[in-house]
Amino acid sequence: MNSFFDRLYDALRSIKLAVALLVLLALFAIVGGIIPQEKAIDYYLTKFPGTGAHIILGMGIDHIFSSIEFLIVAAVFAMNLTVCTLHRLANEFTKPFRKRRHGPDLLHLGLIILLFGGIMTARTRTESVINLRKGESADLPDGSKISLVDLAYEQYPDGRPKSFASVVTMSRAPRSGEHADAAATTAADSSLAQRTIKVNAPLRGKGFSIYQQNWHAEQQAELSDAMGLRFRLDPGMKEEFSDGFALFMAKGQTPETANDAIFLLEKGGVRTVVKASIGQPVGPFTFSGLINESISGLAIVTDKGYPYVAAGFILVMLGVFITYIRKLKGMLA
């Protein structure tokens, strides 16, 4: 019995096994690096017509990094790595202090932590996108509220984007027992500190981060009714009246009609397409112009794995540099 475990232990701490597994993992990655991953079934059917798509879908190559085959190899590798690391660490501790080399230990330990972090990320990461216009608010995972105070978009002279930025305020999270609204009323309070979220400069909250993910401009049509009351319609939205509705379809498509709007008008069961310039009627309403609305797309991400990943990165970096600085010193001496 004992000898079985001895043999298993020896097998699991074998560097040859490690090399074989590294090569195997690389082969999986090559397949996953050539065949696009996690696409819709139609994508494979049109891209690799016939047997190609059958093989890809049948063998699960479209999601190779979450396939059971890959995960088993990765799990054996993780065991191999863990046993190796502990064995080497224990071995190193038997040596006199000055002879110890802990570079590879730090490195291998860092990798184990990184692996753990990776699993945590895969299991706990959440992402939700909120689209905010100026003045709008949304809830955050900790119960606080975020409000968009301003948003700025800059272009280079050639039209490529130069920067996207959202200026936001965050209300404090509600205290225990406090109603969320009580804390949230302060969200739009101008006395709150303003923070800026930019691409490459996320805003870190308690247990979540907010990223500037996209930015788009949307055109709304502004209309006024018989009383002179103004309201706005997003594309595709309609406003009803007594015997019908007006639906904002799009803005004018040619340069001359760029300030005009196209509506679908239903009145008494009859539908017509109405093109309106500023000041012209659309059913009982009057079209008073197009309004450019900018919308900031913010991604809210929670990831319990990230602290472990970060710790793993630091250890791997330290470990790999310590290992080779010592080695190279030895080789030059």
Next chain:
Amino acid sequence: MIATIAFGLLIVSLIIQIIVLFKKDAKPDSIAPWISLVAGLLLLVEIVRRSIAIHFVALTGMFESLIFLACFLTLLIFGLRYIKAAKGNKVIPFGATIVAVIFLALASSPLAPADIKPPVPALQSGWLVLHVSFTFIGEVFFTVGFVSAILQLATKREERRQTYDRLAYTSVAVGYPIFTAGALIFGAIWAEKAWGVWWSWDPKETWALITWLTYTAYLHFRLVRKSTSKLVPALVIAGFFIAMFTFFGVNFLLSGLHSYA
């Protein structure tokens, strides 16, 4: 323009090196390394010039990447003079110069437009600069390892083979930590800052991982191999081709595939 002059200089250097290679008795020439140094410094000037023009480190396009690679490779070719194991060796600088010439030839091809463009928001990041520069500097050392490994396979003399084996290992031993930091760690940190996800299995990431796994396999295999194993240098050679595929292939072949979709 500056890059073209550097290209011309390297061609001259190649010709001198070929002449010296064929004169069996000749001592290693003393001109080619200096030409290499001048070419490297010129390319550095070009990188600085472009960086000033866009108020950012000019390292965000294919052309700039190639110039950067060629710059550090030519500087390293000069530096080989000062490394004991490589001193007096004529073939390694020659092989590395060929690679540098290929980089610059690609830089002047239509595949790599040379217009100067400031970076879009996703690229405006110090982490990106660290990511790209460390990755490339690591790959420059892998290039010398690649040439050494080819010589290790090609030579029959045992003593020479050991020298090349050591040289290949030393190059990888310098390049690997820098590549690990650049390609994997700084890359992941940048991805997290820009997109909120530190790893997403996109083709570029996946191929960088394959490169890293290959060199990792090499380093471990070398610990347990028989000294005559051909697989050891073969892994260094494979690592280099995979690194280059990660750089060019993914852009031109795989993303090309995507763009038809």
